Amino acid sequence: MNAAQRALPVRSFAELKPLRRRLAEAAAQEAERARAQAEAERRAQRERQLFAHAVGPVQPLKGQGARHWHVAEPPEPIPVQRQLDEARVLREALSDEFDVSTLLDVDDQLSYRRSGMGLDVTRKLRSGAWSIQRQLDLHGLRTDEAREALAEFIRLAHRTGLRCVRIIHGKGLGSPGKTPVLKGRVQRWLVQKKEVLAFVQARPADGGAGALVVLLQPGRRS
CATH class of the missing domain: 1.20.5 (Single alpha-helices involved in coiled-coils or other helix-helix interfaces)
Structure with a gap:
């Protein structure tokens, strides 16, 4: 039962x-x-x-028992606000109202040399004694964009030890009235940069009236 x-x-x-x-x-x-x-x-x-x-047929990988898996650490956050603040400082540091006329040598090319620099500095720049190492072309940029690009270019060029650079601002042939919009502003911005020792109008082969050749302070790698 x-x-x-x-x-x-x-x-x-x-x-x-x-x-x-x-x-x-x-x-x-x-x-x-x-x-x-x-x-x-x-x-x-x-x-x-x-x-x-x-x-299909599978086999366990050898040494899996001794394998240690590590989770990669997340990348550092991008300091977006700090980058925006630095860009703002660069823009504000270069004034469009700066009077550059009293600092330019009165010649047909309106060259510039920092106080204490001899006439031979601009003469050598104009003759091509300094080899142009890098250049910045500002064609097509708005004023604010050109100001920021120039400030960043000069800062990085000086930091990496460059001594002679070219800034292409254009001749203004495409501007209203065929007047160069950036030429005067670039001159004003450059004289406000402590890294700049002198600049002259480029030779015809290097851009002529549409460019400046700039001599920088000795940097870290010079």
Whole structure:
């Protein structure tokens, strides 16, 4: 006698028929559970076989037990606000209202030399004694863009030890009235930069009236 039969004692023949019905229901439920479990196992087996068929034979990599995985540290945040502040300082440091006329040598090319520099400095610049190492072309830039580009160029040129550079501001042939818009501003901006010792109008082969050749203070790598 099984546990179900022990749990349902028979006290009379009248109870035998309901007892058989309950036993049959219990047996049917047990069979259904067994069938469902077997079906789940078959399904899992089919899925494992499908995966193995899809990826093919695999082998564990050697030395995986001793491998240590490290999560890379996130990159440093970009100091956007600091960059914006530095750009603003560069723009504000070069004034368009600066009177450059009193600082330019009165000649046909209006050259400039910082106080204490001899005439031979501009003479050598004009003769090509200094080799032009880099140049900045301001064509097509708006005034604010040109101011910022010039300030950044001079700062980096000086930092990397360059001594002689060329600034191309254009002759103004495409401007209203064919007047050079940037030429005067570039002169005013340059005399305000402490890195600039002198500048002259470029020789015809180097841009003529549309460019300036600039001599910089000795930098770190000169």
